[in-house]
Amino acid sequence: MPTILQSIDSYLDGVKLSRSKNTFDTYKYALQSYVMVLADNLVDAEVVDITELSEDTVAWFALWLKDHSPATEQLYLQSTMGFFEFLAAERLSNPNLSRIKLLIRQRSRKAGKRLPQFPREDIEKILDRVDQVKTVDTTVLATMEASEILVILRDLRDRAFLFTLADTGLRVHEACKLRRGDIDWNEGRAIVIGKGNKQAVVRFSNRAMLKIKQYLAARMRFDGSSGKPLGSLPIFSRHDQGAGSVLKAMTTMTGRNIVSEWVKLAVGEVENGKITPHSFRHYFVTTVLRSSGNLKLAQELARHANIAVTQRYAHLSDDELDKGYNEIFDTN
Numbered sequence: 001m002p003t004i005l006q007s008i009d010s011y012l013d014g015v016k017l018s019r020s021k022n023t024f025d026t027y028k029y030a031l032q033s034y035v036m037v038l039a040d041n042l043v044d045a046e047v048v049d050i051t052e053l054s055e056d057t058v059a060w061f062a063l064w065l066k067d068h069s070p071a072t073e074q075l076y077l078q079s080t081m082g083f084f085e086f087l088a089a090e091r092l093s094n095p096n097l098s099r100i101k102l103l104i105r106q107r108s109r110k111a112g113k114r115l116p117q118f119p120r121e122d123i124e125k126i127l128d129r130v131d132q133v134k135t136v137d138t139t140v141l142a143t144m145e146a147s148e149i150l151v152i153l154r155d156l157r158d159r160a161f162l163f164t165l166a167d168t169g170l171r172v173h174e175a176c177k178l179r180r181g182d183i184d185w186n187e188g189r190a191i192v193i194g195k196g197n198k199q200a201v202v203r204f205s206n207r208a209m210l211k212i213k214q215y216l217a218a219r220m221r222f223d224g225s226s227g228k229p230l231g232s233l234p235i236f237s238r239h240d241q242g243a244g245s246v247l248k249a250m251t252t253m254t255g256r257n258i259v260s261e262w263v264k265l266a267v268g269e270v271e272n273g274k275i276t277p278h279s280f281r282h283y284f285v286t287t288v289l290r291s292s293g294n295l296k297l298a299q300e301l302a303r304h305a306n307i308a309v310t311q312r313y314a315h316l317s318d319d320e321l322d323k324g325y326n327e328i329f330d331t332n
Contacts, residue, residue, distance in 0.1 A: 003045065004035070004045040004050050005045040007086075007092055010086075011087075012031065027079040030076035031080070041060055053087075055100050058081075058100050061080060065108075070109040073109060074108060081100060123279060125266045126267065126275070129265055153215070159215070160214070161175065163211050164211075165277060166283055168284065169281050171195070171277075172252050174194055174202075176254070178190060178192070180216070185213075188205075189203050190202050195303070202303075203301070219237070234248070234249035234250065236250045237249065238254060260273075288301055289310075295311065295314060298310050
């Protein structure tokens, strides 16, 4: 039979083929630490036969991990559990998997949940900046070449897209999949298929609806010549150079790029990557909570299956806490 170290190498070979590089690296570092703990307890992984590996070693490893963060502890123990499951599947040994799971459950800490960070002011700067995009008279657009109109369409699309994210709570992939026929223009609502393949009604603000209509009005020439029913056309279309009059739905990558571009323009390169499309969903939830104070309303509008998720957003900002503290203690 192979040694412990040979078995670990075989396991990592499989991880390398089936998982991402980051996952492989994490598992590799975890099991290197595990081997080190074995050595501290006089178990030489290069010599000891895999069949002699005891489940008690997991308890040793869990104890050693107490000097690390709970998140690291969870990841490293998960890697070790995967190794033991590999041993059982390959019939290299016969570990008691139930006991190992119990040891891990009893001896590991749960990673603490971080409060979501909401760059509210930065998102409002982005919305203010993109709102400076001018609406163009459709009669002027009618005289322009198709290539000239692309830049105008991209700006109008970006404006409509960002206000839609901020005022509806739509996830980026949901917004990108919207079709003209999905929206009830009189009621300001759309039926979407969201997370978990669930159908839901999403409401649009007046300002988001107005910006979508202005964008679609400017795009009318392309929509009319598409040869497809208007209802089947995407709300948010790609307008790449060379795309011509072909109306293709935006991809989630395009959605992320739009956010990234306007982050740079409105708040600077330093914030790029810190604000994502999902930050706009956070903004939506906190706006509902700040305005209404109604947790159940926020849950329903955000389409959170569990109200505990919504509760994570129900906290005051640092500025609000500073203001409240100063008003109480008069520290200024």
